[in-house]
Each structure stands twice: as structure tokens, then as C-alpha cells.
Amino acid sequence: MSSTAPVAVQPVPRGGLGKLVGHRLIDWLPAVIVLVGIVGLWQGLIVWLDVQQFLLPKPTAIASAFWTDKQELLHAGWYTFQEALGGFALGSGTAIVLAVVLARWRRLGAALMPYFIAANAIPIIAFAPITNQWFDGGLTKSSKIVIAAILCFFPVLVNTLRGLTSVRPQDLELMRSYAGGQTAIFRRVRIPNALPFIFTGLKVATVLAMIGAVVGEYFGGALNALGVLILARSRIFLFTQAWAGVFVACLFGLGLYIAVALVERIALRWMPSTSE
Amino acid sequence: MNVVEISGVSKRFGSTTAVEGIELEIGEREFVSLIGPSGCGKSTLLRIIGDLIEPSGGKVVVNRKTARQARKDRDYGIVFQDPVLYDWRTVAKNVALPLEIARWPRQKRKVRVQKMLELVELTGFENHRPWQLSGGMQQRVSIARALSFDPALLLMDEPFGALDEMTRERLNMELLRIWAASGSTVVFVTHSISEAVFLSTQVVVMSPRPGRISEVVPIDLKQPRTATTREEPRFFELVTQVREALHLGHDLERAAPVITQQAEA
Ligand SMILES: Nc1ncnc2c1ncn2[C@@H]1O[C@H](COP(=O)(O)OP(=O)(O)O)[C@@H](O)[C@H]1O
Ligand SMILES: [Mg+2]
Numbered sequence: 001m002s003s004t005a006p007v008a009v010q011p012v013p014r015g016g017l018g019k020l021v022g023h024r025l026i027d028w029l030p031a032v033i034v035l036v037g038i039v040g041l042w043q044g045l046i047v048w049l050d051v052q053q054f055l056l057p058k059p060t061a062i063a064s065a066f067w068t069d070k071q072e073l074l075h076a077g078w079y080t081f082q083e084a085l086g087g088f089a090l091g092s093g094t095a096i097v098l099a100v101v102l103a104r105w106r107r108l109g110a111a112l113m114p115y116f117i118a119a120n121a122i123p124i125i126a127f128a129p130i131t132n133q134w135f136d137g138g139l140t141k142s143s144k145i146v147i148a149a150i151l152c153f154f155p156v157l158v159n160t161l162r163g164l165t166s167v168r169p170q171d172l173e174l175m176r177s178y179a180g181g182q183t184a185i186f187r188r189v190r191i192p193n194a195l196p197f198i199f200t201g202l203k204v205a206t207v208l209a210m211i212g213a214v215v216g217e218y219f220g221g222a223l224n225a226l227g228v229l230i231l232a233r234s235r236i237f238l239f240t241q242a243w244a245g246v247f248v249a250c251l252f253g254l255g256l257y258i259a260v261a262l263v264e265r266i267a268l269r270w271m272p273s274t275s276e
Numbered sequence: 277m278n279v280v281e282i283s284g285v286s287k288r289f290g291s292t293t294a295v296e297g298i299e300l301e302i303g304e305r306e307f308v309s310l311i312g313p314s315g316c317g318k319s320t321l322l323r324i325i326g327d328l329i330e331p332s333g334g335k336v337v338v339n340r341k342t343a344r345q346a347r348k349d350r351d352y353g354i355v356f357q358d359p360v361l362y363d364w365r366t367v368a369k370n371v372a373l374p375l376e377i378a379r380w381p382r383q384k385r386k387v388r389v390q391k392m393l394e395l396v397e398l399t400g401f402e403n404h405r406p407w408q409l410s411g412g413m414q415q416r417v418s419i420a421r422a423l424s425f426d427p428a429l430l431l432m433d434e435p436f437g438a439l440d441e442m443t444r445e446r447l448n449m450e451l452l453r454i455w456a457a458s459g460s461t462v463v464f465v466t467h468s469i470s471e472a473v474f475l476s477t478q479v480v481v482m483s484p485r486p487g488r489i490s491e492v493v494p495i496d497l498k499q500p501r502t503a504t505t506r507e508e509p510r511f512f513e514l515v516t517q518v519r520e521a522l523h524l525g526h527d528l529e530r531a532a533p534v535i536t537q538q539a540e541a
């Protein structure tokens with residue numbers, strides 16, 4: 001059909017990590033300005049209103065406390081991060097596998113789903129003091145990994161299941177016309193279709209994993225764990241140092257989130273929206 | 277030998293009867309169009325042939341097998357009204373989908389995909405994503421996919437319905453070229469009279485409520501059809517004949533049921 005030129009063809013999106021991490025520096029400018037504004041306002045209000053240090057320290061004070069103790073804080077952060085990562089992997093992995101099973105055998109899914117939804121409403125973190133006792137009196141990583149895993153489990157399960165089951169009917173009809181079996185349907189339609197949903201669940205789970213690990217440590221843990229450190233410092237009124245610990249928790253939590261978001265960008269390059 | 281033999285087929289969806297009393301035989305290498313007002317059961321009939329839905333009554337034989345067995349044997353290539361391409365696959369991978377499911381070896385798959393993309397003139401677009409193509413190109417990908425495994429029977433449900441007139445006429449020509457080259461039998465749903473006449477060896481006219489076949493018009497225009505086919509006097513005669521058959525079906529629908537039965541007898 002040499003007479004007709006192809007219409008409205010865009011180039012195949014390509015590009016290295018730079019493109020994936022996103023955008024040029026200038027695109028980040030508004031966000032950076034907001035951050036500087038908020039930190040500046042925080043600092044300014046504390047100076048202006050003369051807020052007591054133990055209520056809310058100045059950002060500069062937190063920064064200098066972090067800098068003084070950075071070795072110890074980052075070590076503690078890394079220790080806790082390992083628990084969070086372990087829980088994230090365990091909880092999310094189990095959830096994805098279980099979601100596939102529940103989507104494959106709908107009867108089973110229909111029987112179990114109400115209980116998973118009900119269980120989702122349980123404030124799991126309330127069990128932390130108890131699970132601590134289940135595993136080595138809470139002194140090793142295991143109990144925090146379990147708490148983090150349970151917290152990660154539900155959002156990943158629910159999102160994955162939704163992704164696996166929200167397939168367009170015509171996509172399934174096509175597979176039917178080729179006599180594709182369940183394995184082919186899962187591998188070629190349901191799982192690719194679920195990927196964007198799975199990543200949404202995983203991103204929520206990264207935040208929950210860090211919360212689970214730190215809060216778990218508030219009820220007892222290794223001496224070099226971040227939660228234990230934050231708690232110990234606020235007990236002896238070193239609030240600025242405790243804040244520095246919270247800052248480190250944020251840092252590691254954000255790191256995990258960004259890592260997952262990066263994998264998402266690579267895995268979902270085929271989506272119209274992610275490659276613009 | 278007939279590729280498709282339909283006898284006494286009916287389909288009810290709850291209280292609505294989509295099609296009823298369908299008798300149809302389609303010979304090898306025929307190009308058969310189903311035409312009729314919307315809601316007269318064209319898609320339903322096509323889906324019954326392709327075993328995407330089961331008839332409420334009657335019998336469908338495809339290649340001397342049940343429709344189900346024919347589907348299991350991968351005798352069907354289906355082209356839907358929407359292209360139904362998977363966004364997570366490239367153009368080449370979309371075309372390769374039925375070959376993967378039929379477990380063709382990788383190398384053989386690659387060669388065939390290349391050949392099919394050549395056939396629909398999309399060479400060079402292998403690594404594009406479906407959403408990067410225009411509507412007409414997407415529909416050509418779905419035709420390439422349907423033809424990739426040499427199905428005995430090509431079922432097409434208003435494949436060009438969403439396209440503009442010019443693209444549509446161009447794809448009509450391509451479809452005829454592909455049909456001539458592939459040697460498959462085609463069942464083609466449309467609601468365009470001129471498209472049906474231009475493409476087909478037979479036009480099956482359907483009437484609504486309940487969906488029935490009101491007339492089968494053989495199209496004796498000479499092969500291969502060309503751009504000038506649409507200007508031949510015989511083309512206009514046949515268009516008129518199909519149009520009158522359509523209106524007759526429509527009038528019957530409005531008349532008393534007694535007359536319908538007489539017309540059938
Ligand atoms: N899945 C379905 N459920 C209920 N009714 C349906 C379904 N599919 C088709 N119908 C009904 O059957 C009749 C024929 O539909 P269809 O075969 O799609 O007509 P056409 O393709 O000729 O426009 C219509 O009245 C339609 O509403
Ligand atoms: Mg239809």
C-alpha cells in the first residue's frame with residue numbers, strides 16, 4: 001500500500017535510566033521550591049513563636065543532630081530497613097501468589113475474600129507487642145518482619161486480585177477463540193493486565209513495611225534498631241535526636257518507595273501513560 | 277464440501293430471541309457477508325459459528341466437526357469490531373499470539389510474523405505498541421493476527437465499521453487480496469450494502485425481531501474485484517437487489533405474523 005503514508009506514528013519510546021528516573025531537573029523545580037518553602041516556614045515559625053525544643057525542634061537543629069550521630073543513625077536505619085525489606089518481600093510475595101490462586105479458582109476466592117476484607121480492617125499494628133513474644137522475645141528481626149509482612153499483605157492482595165479480574169471481556173474472548181487454556185490466559189492476559197494494579201499495591205506496601213518495622217521496635221527490639229533508638233532518646237528527653245531518628249526512617253522509607261517506583265517505570269514501559 | 281453448515285439454529289438471551297430458524301451453508305473459499313439492521317443478530321450468528329456463545333437450539337457443523345471441536349482445533353481466525361490488541365505486547369508479538377498458544381517454535385514464528393506484517397503492509401512497525409498506530413493500522417494488525425496461523429475460516433465482525441470511508445475502501449481491497457492469496461473462507465458482518473456487494477460471493481440478508489435470514493443474494497461480479505467494480509452497472513443492480521431484500525425484511529417485521537409465516541413457506 002505504497003500510496004498511503006502511515007498516519008500519526010510516534011517514535012518507539014526509548015531511553016536509558018535518565019529518562020526513566022524522569023524528566024529534566026527543571027520539572028522537579030516546583031517540588032523543590034515547595035520543600036524549601038515548607039522547611040523555611042517551619043524554621044521561621046519556631047523562631048518567631050518561640051516554640052519549645054521538646055515540642056518541635058527547628059529543622060536546622062534536627063539536621064545538626066543527624067549530622068553528629070549520622071554513623072549510628074544510618075546503621076540503625078539500615079538494620080530496621082532490612083526488617084522492612086524482609087517483611088515487604090514476604091508479605092507482597094505471599095499476597096501475589098495467593099491472589100493468583102484466588103483468581104484462578106473463583107469458588108475458593110469467593111469463599112475466602114470476605115474474611116480477607118474483614119481481616120484488612122483489623123489494626124494489625126496492635127498485635128506488635130504480642131508477635132514480639134512469639135519470636136525470640138522480640139529481640140531479633142523475625143517479629144518485625146512478620147508485622148511488616150502482614151501489613152504489606154492486604155493492600156497487595158486486594159490490588160492484585162482486582163487487576164487479575166478486571167480484564168476486558170474481549171481480551172478473554174480472543175484467547176477463547178485461539179483455544180488458549182487457563183495457563184495461557186493468566187500468563188498472557190491476566191498477569192500483564194494486573195501489573196499496574198500490583199505496583200499500586202506495592203507502593204502502598206513500601207510505606208507500611210517501614211511503619212511496621214519501626215513501630216514493632218517500639219515494643220522491644222535489638223539495641224541497634226531505629227525504633228528502639230528513637231524511643232530511648234525521647235525517654236531521656238533528647239527530642240531533637242529522636243526527630244533525627246524519625247528523619248532517617250523517612251529517608252529509608254522513601255528510598256524503598258522510589259526503588260519500587262523505578263521498577264514500575266521499567267516494567268510498565270508499554271503503557272501509554274508512562275512513556276508519554 | 278461445505279465449510280459451515282447451520283441448521284435450525286436459534287439463540288435466546290433471557291426473554292429476547294436474538295436469532296431464530298437459521299439455515300445456512302457456506303462452501304469452501306466463499307466470501308459471505310451477513311447484512312441487516314443493527315440488533316438483527318449478525319454478531320450473535322457469527323459468535324455461534326465461532327463457538328464464542330452456544331446456540332439455544334439447532335446444529336452447527338464446521339469442517340465436519342462441532343463448532344467447539346473446530347475452535348479447539350484452531351480452525352477460526354476472528355477479527356472483532358475493535359482490534360482487541362494487547363497494549364503490553366508489541367505489534368509483532370500481538371501477531372505472534374495465536375502462534376505462541378499453538379506452540380510454534382520461535383524461529384518459525386518469527387518468519388511467519390514477518391510474512392504476515394508484509395501482507396498487511398506494516399513492515400517496519402514490528403516494535404511499535406498498538407496505541408502508537410492509527411485505527412486502520414491497528415485493524416490491519418488484528419487481521420494479520422487472525423490470518424497468521426492459516427485458519428480455515430475467517431470470521432469478521434464489522435472490522436471496518438469504525439473507520440472513515442477512504443480507509444475502509446482501501447482495506448476492502450487489501451482484504452480481497454489477502455483472501456485470494458490465503459485461500460480461506462470468510463464470514464463478514466457489515467451494515468454497509470455496497471461493502472457487502474463489493475466484497476462478497478454471497479450476501480446473506482437478515483431481518484430483525486427475531487433475527488432471521490430473509491434472503492441470500494448470490495453476487496456474480498467477476499473476480500478479482502477492482503476499483504472499477506464499483507462503477508459497473510451489475511454492481512448497482514446487485515446493490516439495489518440487496519437494498520430491496522433489506523426493506524422487504526423490514527416490512528415483514530411490521531406486518532402480521534401470519535404473513536411472515538407465509539413468506540417463509
Ligand atoms: N450477551 C447478550 N445478552 C443479552 N442480549 C444480547 C446479548 N448479545 C446480543 N443480545 C441481543 O440480541 C440481539 C441481537 O444482537 P446482535 O447479534 O449483537 O445484533 P447485531 O450484531 O446484528 O447488531 C439484540 O437484541 C441484542 O440486544
Ligand atoms: Mg454486531
